[in-house]
Amino acid sequence: MKLRTYKNSTELGSLHGKPIYMSDLTEACLVGRLNLFLLGDTGCGKTQLARDVMDYFPDNLYFLGRPDMTTRDVFYQLNPKFLTALQEGKPLDGVEMKELREEIGRRLIVVDELPNCPAAVRSQLFNLFDGYVEIDGKHYPLGRGDYSVGIGMGNIGQEFTESWNDLGRALRDRMHVTIDLDYFHPNGRDLLEILAGNTDPRVDFTSHQDREKFGNNIVESYQRIREQPISLEKAIISGYLTLGLDYCVAGGMPRSKRQMKSAWPNAVDNHGKGSDEALIKPVSTRTAKSIIRLSDSLDYILRQRGVPEETVQQGQFDSMMFAFRMIAPYSGILNPAAVQNFYDGDNYAATDAVIQTTRAQFEEKKQAIGAAIAMMKEGKIYDRIMRQFDGRWAFMHELVRGLKGYAEKQPIHQKEKGWKDKTN
Structure with a gap:
């Protein structure tokens, strides 16, 4: 898997005689439909890695966690009609199921700074990682077909409060793979390549939708993997x-x-x-x-x-x-x-x-x-x-x-x- 901006040639290990890098692990999580949580200190590349993955899934949904974020913000980004119905006290039955599926057919959910979200918002975001949104006790599936996957990012350490411990337990239920990018940090050669290409410290959020074909290949690969029996x-x-x-x-x-x-x-x-x-x-x-x-x-x-x-x-x-x-x-x-x-x-x-x-x-x-x-x-x-x-x-x-x-x-x-x- 080629990532447009993120560089990291630090080996996570080797398997079957081949080195495995962070890009390989990310691809494996996508192919296996395994939610991935990237943890690490500020500037370790978490957001850029997730942003590069978004290139392959134009039908993505991106959230930036904030302390003042509400569940209404989540509903609005999924489908503005959700918020309108909630504000007017109307049932969602007015939104036809076909239209609803099209609006929330997001195959990739990305949540940056997840620990910053209030508990009620985190609960709804965790549902998204599980592949559905819950409204008035009803579950509405995300994705297309049966494919949707999530990437979350955040820090971890002594500085976080008791709420982080609660978040950690919930994360273990929803995030199948958690990787500490501080442990597998890009090396000096990567740093040189990054600086030579662009010294802008901001995350590159420009879209390259020509990579969507690779995203479709990932979904096809997932279908093959899920059908094979366990050895x-x-x-x-x-x-x-x-x-x-x-x-x-x-x-x-x-x-x-x-x-x-x-x-x-x-x-x-x-x-x-x-x-x-x-x-x-x-x-x-x-x-x-x-x-x-x-x-x-x-x-x-x-x-x-x-x-x-x-x-x-x-x-x-x-x-x-x-x-x-x-x-x-x-x-x-x-x-x-x-x-x-x-x-x-x-x-x-x-x-x-x-x-x-x-x-x-x-x-x-x-x-x-x-x-x-x-x-x-x-x-x-x-x-x-x-x-x-x-x-x-x-x-x-x-x-x-x-x-x-x-x-x-x-x-x-x-x-x-x-x-x-x-x-x-």
């Missing part, structure tokens, strides 16, 4: 992140972090306090879906750039871990005290430690996982194989039974090949 390997990795990471030992007994609630992580036994048992909570089902979708989107983009299918299939674990690294740091699952004490407050470094442990766990169990996948393909369950899954891997017993039925109904497309190759 068995990614399903198992998701099971580990949602169920395996739920395991810890407290009082000498295996416990669920979810069930421990506020007693976690302080009640974790001493031997586990320096491990991921006290560092991270399990991801939610919603977050697991976001990780899979981001992984699939990145794989799709790299296929389009010539990465062989065999390389993509053998790198499914790496793809899932890359997506996990982009999503986990600001998803609310890390223990803030442990991040501060052991990783100097660096959420990405803490996430890297979790990935390192996860990689070691899968390396240790790779033969058992490969055998379990082969067993599922045969439509059988063998106790001698399942006995190898205990402790944090105990979730595999029920997961395998569920995946066995899934594998019988869904095409696998050789997606289990990655495990098979690793276990030979």
Whole structure:
């Protein structure tokens, strides 16, 4: 994805032998229909990045958050008839559904300075990120077809009040991917290129609608991605992140972090306090879906750039871990005290430690996982194989039974090949 003004050649990491940049991650979020929140200090490029994306979707809707903003402002920008009806106390039935759909058929919602908005306005904006507007208890869908996606921007840090903490919880529900642009800041070469091109400090809001074709291609790519079935390997990795990471030992007994609630992580036994048992909570089902979708989107983009299918299939674990690294740091699952004490407050470094442990766990169990996948393909369950899954891997017993039925109904497309190759 080529961004007209925003420059950033700092690598977010590498996947399938290719470097991944901020432009690639942004494209993956658009292709996967994943809402993206850009956080960082003033001048890090948040607004310019979002503005460049708006080039590809002329049917966008842009809001600049203000403390004096009202819900009426939101309704007016969506459709002035909304505000007129509300002011006159008339029902919206006078606005024909066809006309209504055309007026709010915005495929891209952009909200700058989101933390500045009052709580009531944020609530309505969050609905937009979910793909609808709510008026008088009725939901009116946004977008065209079933495609609409959102980009939000704002700062985060000690200077924000309790209302920011409330915003953070709401954001985790609506924003699938949150990226700290201070962590992935443009480098010196980017700065030189930016200054050589234009020294105007203002964000470039000029429109280049000739890029709309690429926006249509993004929507078509989304339709392809959403139709593909999940691979068995990614399903198992998701099971580990949602169920395996739920395991810890407290009082000498295996416990669920979810069930421990506020007693976690302080009640974790001493031997586990320096491990991921006290560092991270399990991801939610919603977050697991976001990780899979981001992984699939990145794989799709790299296929389009010539990465062989065999390389993509053998790198499914790496793809899932890359997506996990982009999503986990600001998803609310890390223990803030442990991040501060052991990783100097660096959420990405803490996430890297979790990935390192996860990689070691899968390396240790790779033969058992490969055998379990082969067993599922045969439509059988063998106790001698399942006995190898205990402790944090105990979730595999029920997961395998569920995946066995899934594998019988869904095409696998050789997606289990990655495990098979690793276990030979």
